Amino acid sequence: MRRVSIFGATGSIGQNTIDLIARAPDDYDVVALTGATNVTQLAKDAKRLQADLAVTSEEDLLPELRALLAGSGVEAAAGDAAIKEAAGRPADWVMSAIVGAAGLVPGLEALGQGATLALANKESMVCAGQLMFDAERDGGGKILPVDSEHSAVFQALIGEDLSAVERVIITASGGAFRDWSLEEMARATPEQAATHPNWDMGQRITIDSASLFNKAMELIETREFFRIDPAKIEAVVHPESMIHALVGFNDGALMAHVGPPDMRHAIGFALHHPHRKALPVERLDLVKLGQFTFRAADETRYPALRLAREVMQTGGLSGAVFNAAKETALDAFLSRQIGFLQMAEVVEATLLEISRRGGCIDAAFSLDNVLAADHLARHVARETAARIS
Numbered sequence: 011m012r013r014v015s016i017f018g019a020t021g022s023i024g025q026n027t028i029d030l031i032a033r034a035p036d037d038y039d040v041v042a043l044t045g046a047t048n049v050t051q052l053a054k055d056a057k058r059l060q061a062d063l064a065v066t067s068e069e070d071l072l073p074e075l076r077a078l079l080a081g082s083g084v085e086a087a088a089g090d091a092a093i094k095e096a097a098g099r100p101a102d103w104v105m106s107a108i109v110g111a112a113g114l115v116p117g118l119e120a121l122g123q124g125a126t127l128a129l130a131n132k133e134s135m136v137c138a139g140q141l142m143f144d145a146e147r148d149g150g151g152k153i154l155p156v157d158s159e160h161s162a163v164f165q166a167l168i169g170e171d172l173s174a175v176e177r178v179i180i181t182a183s184g185g186a187f188r189d190w191s192l193e194e195m196a197r198a199t200p201e202q203a204a205t206h207p208n209w210d211m212g213q214r215i216t217i218d219s220a221s222l223f224n225k226a227m228e229l230i231e232t233r234e235f236f237r238i239d240p241a242k243i244e245a246v247v248h249p250e251s252m253i254h255a256l257v258g259f260n261d262g263a264l265m266a267h268v269g270p271p272d273m274r275h276a277i278g279f280a281l282h283h284p285h286r287k288a289l290p291v292e293r294l295d296l297v298k299l300g301q302f303t304f305r306a307a308d309e310t311r312y313p314a315l316r317l318a319r320e321v322m323q324t325g326g327l328s329g330a331v332f333n334a335a336k337e338t339a340l341d342a343f344l345s346r347q348i349g350f351l352q353m354a355e356v357v358e359a360t361l362l363e364i365s366r367r368g369g370c371i372d373a374a375f376s377l378d379n380v381l382a383a384d385h386l387a388r389h390v391a392r393e394t395a396a397r398i399s
């Protein structure tokens with residue numbers, strides 16, 4: 011039996027992970043499940059999977075969670091400290107699927123106790139890739155990518171020599187507004203942005219897909235995960251979302267990873283690694299699909315991509331600033347304080363202001379400094395959003 015924990019169990023990735031685990035209950039011993047506001051779902055899954063522990067990040071929901079779990083034998087806990095404590099409990103495999111920078115500390119903690127960390131939480135790689143790999147080395151654990159593009163790159167690199175890699179191409183669906191004009195995008199509502207043409211995901215990443223902030227995050231994630239020169243990393247729009255990434259080698263070969271837009275592939279790959287096991291995902295009928303199409307990912311239309319390039323160039327703690335500014339800009343868009351296209355303005359202005367102030371981005375890589383950069387960037391981004399709204 012493998013001991014597994016799922017952080018962000020009630021979300022889209024968490025539920026897909028539970029789907030796979032629940033198909034083979036005898037193979038897994040569930041240690042901890044965590045969630046936030048949806049304690050009903052959390053309690054239901056914790057009971058069904060006979061988890062040792064269920065944790066909500068919301069302290070005021072602890073009495074409700076306790077009541078839902080009464081008599082089940084599942085321990086209940088609440089708050090960020092309880093989530094951190096849960097991540098420190100011995101487990102062989104841990105899914106990191108909390109959304110946002112809140113996923114960083116539990117991920118580091120899980121690596122610290124030597125677990126294999128299946129990383130959906132791209133924010134931790136963008137904010138603190140170096141700390142994640144330090145924790146992997148020190149704890150003896152292993153980080154495996156779950157973001158579909160990075161799982162695809164990882165799979166294309168198996169058995170290959172990194173020095174033979176000429177380029178890495180990650181694909182973007184283009185999101186909800188890929189055929190909209192800039193004028194239409196300027197007036198887009200959160201509801202319109204939260205509808206994805208191909209993938210069924212959480213609200214925040216779906217909106218980030220429409221702005222291409224998700225792809226921007228993934229460019230940085232590629233750089234951090236595979237330590238590849240940013241000049242070799244590209245994004246291309248591929249509306250069908252069937253090819254997730256391609257790796258180009260110095261002999262001209264391009265190895266593509268093709269599969270249906272179903273996160274259970276990447277989750278299952280990380281769950282069974284280094285083996286491959288049958289997964290309940292659709293088998294593609296290429297003749298039926300007919301064709302795959304591609305378009306340039308225009309950096310004028312999608313300034314998020316240009317900003318990601320700047321962040322990769324700057325390095326240091328600029329990833330933490332970028333992510334925090336992006337999360338804050340998204341909150342401002344969700345509350346209708348700013349428009350869809352203004353999210354990039356907020357992020358750009360925040361990066362500029364923080365580098366103008368100095369001292370933050372080139373601070374040494376430590377958890378305290380990453381959290382301080384995150385905190386400062388949120389503050390500056392909130393001020394910027396209020397100013398331009």
Ligand code: NAD
Nearest residue numbers: 018019020021022023045046067108109112130131211212
């Ligand atoms: P989601 O919004 O559906 O779920 C987020 C989960 O995090 C929920 O369990 C929620 O309760 C929990 N959570 C939210 N705020 C929290 C906080 N402050 N503290 C603790 N827990 C909190 O999101 P998702 O789509 O499942 O995405 C999760 C992560 O995986 C994100 O980093 C996202 O970028 C990444 N990812 C998602 C997909 C996808 O297909 N959904 C694909 C690739 C990567």
Ligand code: MG
Nearest residue numbers: 157158159228
């Ligand atoms: Mg992705």
